[in-house]
Amino acid sequence: xxxAEAIAETLDSLVADSTDHHYSPYTRFxxxxxxxxxxxxxxxxxxxxxxxxxxxELDEATRMRLSKWESINFFSVNxxxxxxxxxxxxxxxxxxxxxxxxxxxxxxxxxxxGHMWFFAQFCQRYGKRIYPDKMLPVGDSGSDTELASFLxxxxxxxxxxxxxxxxxxxxxxxxxxxxxxxxxxxxHDDEWRHIVMGRKMVEHLFQPLRERDDAELRARLxxxxxxxxxxxxxxxxxxxxxxxAGIPESYTFxxxxxxxxxxxxxxxxxxxxxxKFLINQxxxxxxxxxxxxxxGGTR
Amino acid sequence: xxxxxxxxxxxxxxxxxxxxxxxDIIDGRLIDSIAFPELVLFLEELAGRELSxxxxxxxxxxxxxxxxxxxxxxPHQAAAHx
Numbered sequence: 283x284x285x286a287e288a289i290a291e292t293l294d295s296l297v298a299d300s301t302d303h304h305y306s307p308y309t310r311f312x313x314x315x316x317x318x319x320x321x322x323x324x325x326x327x328x329x330x331x332x333x334x335x336x337x338x339e340l341d342e343a344t345r346m347r348l349s350k351w352e353s354i355n356f357f358s359v360n361x362x363x364x365x366x367x368x369x370x371x372x373x374x375x376x377x378x379x380x381x382x383x384x385x386x387x388x389x390x391x392x393x394x395x396g397h398m399w400f401f402a403q404f405c406q407r408y409g410k411r412i413y414p415d416k417m418l419p420v421g422d423s424g425s426d427t428e429l430a431s432f433l434x435x436x437x438x439x440x441x442x443x444x445x446x447x448x449x450x451x452x453x454x455x456x457x458x459x460x461x462x463x464x465x466x467x468x469x470h471d472d473e474w475r476h477i478v479m480g481r482k483m484v485e486h487l488f489q490p491l492r493e494r495d496d497a498e499l500r501a502r503l504x505x506x507x508x509x510x511x512x513x514x515x516x517x518x519x520x521x522x523x524x525x526x527a528g529i530p531e532s533y534t535f536x537x538x539x540x541x542x543x544x545x546x547x548x549x550x551x552x553x554x555x556x557x558k559f560l561i562n563q564x565x566x567x568x569x570x571x572x573x574x575x576x577x578g579g580t581r
Numbered sequence: 582x583x584x585x586x587x588x589x590x591x592x593x594x595x596x597x598x599x600x601x602x603x604x605d606i607i608d609g610r611l612i613d614s615i616a617f618p619e620l621v622l623f624l625e626e627l628a629g630r631e632l633s634x635x636x637x638x639x640x641x642x643x644x645x646x647x648x649x650x651x652x653x654x655x656p657h658q659a660a661a662h663x
Binding site: 522 | 617625633642
């Protein structure tokens, strides 16, 4: 597999930008001793209750408490997502087929390690916990290495696009505490490079799969990627969050939110950029949120 | 309670008519990594407690027997909730 010249050019400019904006995550933030519970920790429109009856029926103190735990969950989801990408990119750096992006991978791994550190700091300082990962680390691609690499970079890109939507919104939200705003902004400032590279990688790695002219494989990929997008959004709905926010019947509450038709519009918005890209590439046939919210809250 | 788990899995695998107690649901592709967190949350709801994904729990989660005998029957192995 030989990387195209166009990718090489993009890589050079991303590496240069990374060098120009290098910082130490360990000294970048002024960590305050504590953050008051009664404040917005997350933009209300990004909460999992937005658009539902609970956005008005829960009192403001409960919604603010919910915003605290959804914020801790959001950063916990980031930590677990970064763990997967660190493992998978490390597995590929300086191996055949990945010679060209390896220089960028060094920057990427360094930056992601820093992100993981400051997200964990936030969770442990202000939430005293990181919500556990529920994922099972099993491969879904068998021994097909081309397929495995494509799926890894597709998952990384989808995850980063979801997170970036939240980072952009919260980085600009002046109602949030300056530290919360800054963490989101700093993450976005690095993440755009990862997204640019991620799109190039996904496009490049999909090419040999497309050339196989295997309709069954394409259908399987379409289904897998759409299901992964839906699963990514489901990770934002954590029963532990509702429990910590003092909302009773946390599993029932989660299922009810996931099945609320009002949430589809939000899910569609979170992934609008990446679904357009994936559809244009021919990787997926439609947005998973164009169908039903059902399947026990699957989409 | 294990019948609810069997039904949950069958509903997600329309081409499958039955799942034996000892069938490996991961190797048998009845559940994949994408759907796994939803299975864990469903089992937590049934068990009434949060599950800790230790090596032992993950092994137990591979079969209905393991789920019945370990995950759904050992409330002392994880933190209580709700």
